[in-house]
Amino acid sequence: MKPFAYHQPSQIPDAAKLLTSIEDSKLVAGGMTLIPTLKQRLANPPALVDLSKLGNLKGITDDGATITIGAMTPHAVVAASKLVQSKIPGLAVLASMIGDPAVRSRGTIGGSVANNDPAADYPAGVLGLGATIVTSTREIAADKFFLGLFETALEVSEIITAIRFPVPLKAGYAKFKAPASRYALVGVFVAKFADGVRVAVTGAGSGVFRVPPMEAALSGNFDPTAVAAIKIDTDGLTSDIHAEADYRAHLVTVMAKRAVDAALS
Amino acid sequence: MGNVIGIGASPKRKEDQRFLTGRGNYVSDIKRPGMTAGVFVRSPHGHAVLRGIDKSAALASPGVIAVLTGEDAAADKLGSLPCGWGISDANGVPMKEPPFPMLAQGKVRFVGDMVAFVVAETPEQANEAAELLKVDYEVLPSVVGVLEAVRPGAPQLFDDVPNNICCDWELGDKAAVETAFRKAAHVAKLSLVNNRLIGNPMEPRAAIAEYEPGTDRFTLWTTSQFPHVVRFLMGALVLNIPQHKLRVVAPDVGGGFGVKQFHYGEEAVITWAAKRVMRPIKWVASRSEGYVSDRHGRDHVTEAELALDETGKFLAFRVNTLANMGGYLSTFGPNIPTNLYAPLLGGVYTTPAIYCNVKVVFTNTVPVDAYRGAGRPEATFVLERMVDVAASEMGIDRVEIRRRNMIPKEAYPYQTPVLVQYDSGDPMGCLDGALIAADVKNFGIRKAASASKGKFRGLGYSTYVEACGLAPSRFAGRLGARGGLYESATVRVHPTGQVTVMIGTHNHGQGHETTFAQIVSEKLGVSFEDVDIVYGDTDRVQFGMGTYGSRSLVVGGAALSKATDKVIVKGKKIAAHLLEASEVDIQFEAGKFSVAGTDRIKTFEEIAGAAYVPHNYPLEVLEPGLEEQAYYDPVNFTYPGGCHIAEVEVDPETGTVTLVNYTAVDDVGTVINPMIVEGQLHGGIVQGVGQALFENAVYDESSGQLLSGSLMDYCMPRADHMPMMKVSTHSTLCTHTPMGVKGCGEVGTIGSPAAVINAVVDALSHLGVTHVDMPATPNRIWRLLQNASLPVAAE
């Protein structure tokens, strides 16, 4: 790890100001992704801006039709939240499947969404539920937020403050864990709303994506059999030492079925 | 005074008190006054000419004390890292043995090959400077796989090693095997890969070196399984440091599995550098560094053929293997896929003729050497897979074909056609026990239950034997060992009757401090608490070959037993003197010396006290003191074995294999501490399951980059991969070790991969699957099912 300056602002505007004034400085939330990259000397920011002292970034609130989760809320809190468990059980299940207990205690929803790892779980939940990413300056729809491999719509000095999830009629998540890392080799989130079904896939490609044919089929018949025969094109899917693209494509179908199954049970 | 806790008891492990309370003392815990930090600069290329190194920027970096390269080592006339075994081909031509410089000279041959050592005041400064070192590489094409390496036109690692073949080795009667094949009613064939593994001990490798000008002595603290061997190899053969001027300490070591039983270049470089900078230096490998520098294991490509008569009797076995050595010969490298492999191809069967050819091949990968089981898991995997293939082709039940060919208990000692002679064993007894323990008779019910959930269930057997207790020096010497493989122990009885044992084996998780104390407690009748076991320090322990090859109890324990016997003999002399009796009339039992047929008694404590107070001693026939030493060189290997039965469930939708039941009945000879033996079996089985289902070291073919270079990509077995295991012993006693022990450290890794893969193949056999290579990952299984082109009904 290289030396860096450390800031712990208490106001969001101060944090944003530090990000613009110190070139290449980085926000740190739970540090579960950022700190290892610093230790491996893959990133050498001159300064870290710690979000932990900013007020109002932690916690889960119920606005009736939506659930809002503060950016600094750790995965373990989401997983254990009675509110999330009752309103969007699939999201609580998703959070409970991230990493291990230590990672879930430190890692945050804001950090995960901002990082947009192609194999991370939260992006599937955020896109699958059509959530809104609330930042220091604006609100961004999930469909406009994830821009592929570690890319998001966030500006340099923009800070995620919360994620707002519409409460679905039903939702479920199925994750096939990568054998070694236990990130998602393929994860599929399905959510049924009054006006239709959303299906979001993580792990399979360079970033989270939706599957319109599955959404159409499930909108007509929200049952595992509706997607069982829908095959995904291997174009743009990842091949690596753990899984080739055609296997990932196959898993998308299997996990979609299982996610619907989970949503129904 | 505590109690005698002897052979067969399961006291809690003495060493766990300090391990579990954070009071262990590992190399990286040690701090020396004025200590500096060292960092190795490693090749990022699989194969490259080293055109030059510009040290200037690194040297100018803050805090830097020295930057050393292969040229500096050459200028100081340092030796090359020695190989401990010299094997020869069928014509007696010795293997090609290119030099293995401790820092690369002229060329780098694998990603991770060391090119420089940077010493600075702090690890951060050393890392900073290491990044500034300018190394001019001319990148060459790499070759990482054995099949590719021996092909004409393949990149050549060494100018004088044509086709990258280090040695074309063979064992067995080729002509007899050919004759038998001509007469065979059936010939079964099998091609397989034994996947490359990375050991991943919990504690990464580390070293501290210090030079004391006042005494002209060096001390090296290192994460080693065999400090005395490091002292010899490094002192005598690499750095020219006289043995009495070099102390090697291997303190608490957090797991080895073989990875720490070699003399590594890092040890030599840091020791050499410590004198050059006249300051102690510490180096601690990162996990990622371990991946590209810890010696790897396995990595074979094999073709095997089994000849059978019409009743399924094995007539002959022929095996051709290409074994990967990596970029250089490591300490035991060429011995593993040859001498520790081919002699095990007889297994527990009466196969009369066996021939094995092994081409030992250099590639642009980390050097390959011993890893828990070392050669024997590879042999067992080939043989036990082969047996299943033959059974299925001939339509004979897998258990039945094993029974028809098994060596009966009465036939021991049994001479195999491949050098080794098994002294004892009862493979049929282990098989019978395992069949019951695994509830094989109700397997059909469980299989049907799985099928009703859309899952395929399979059962796999591995009836195996291994050779361990390395090793009879006479035998090893004939096979090419350049050293002996005995062990030594000193039993020091203090005037108050407590005992300190100095032993040449090394405890890095095996529980020696407990097991060895039990042996002494039992034999001398002293309290278990009153025995301490000292190891891992060449200044404290007389000599030793260390711990590997399931040798500690078998060879070290035997030396300890012998030394303890000598203490009793000496004690009897002292007792005879004190009790005014003849030595032959003195009996020793349960900690008491007595005159036969009388009530005249001296306790062990009284004798210990008297040994150090030699008032009116007959000094001409009796020396003061009570301390004895013994060296033990085994007369044969020991042959633990047994039967492992794995039961798996395959999810055809995802290709996931779940191990649902695991049963092992093993013959490990006398069991000293059942709890520790059970732990060794558990750990070994999990490691074998890791090889079968999860672990795989993968290199990029053209660049030579290690693609599975971290725990994110290299899948270790985890607790939730394992069912509760049913492990038990069915022991016959070894006829030539003092206590009848056979060793248990490696049996788990040796028996299990074949059991697991046989189970996976069994689960899929109705789809026409006849073989699955390791690791049986979901992706691989799914693809097999795709290719099986049969309906995969999971709905």
Ligand SMILES: Cc1cc2nc3c(=O)[nH]c(=O)nc-3n(C[C@H](O)[C@H](O)[C@H](O)COP(=O)(O)OP(=O)(O)OC[C@H]3O[C@@H](n4cnc5c(N)ncnc54)[C@H](O)[C@@H]3O)c2cc1C
């Ligand atoms: C061993 C291990 C296993 C893991 N397994 C999984 C898994 O199975 N599934 C999974 O999804 N993830 C997994 N993770 C990742 C984990 O979920 C991380 O916690 C998460 O991705 C990042 O969250 P963080 O709070 O730790 O962010 P940090 O590491 O602190 O930050 C990550 C990035 O996001 C930026 N950032 C952080 N917060 C904000 C914000 N509010 N606004 C804008 N930018 C911000 C940072 O600047 C940084 O670039 C694993 C991590 C580890 C170490």
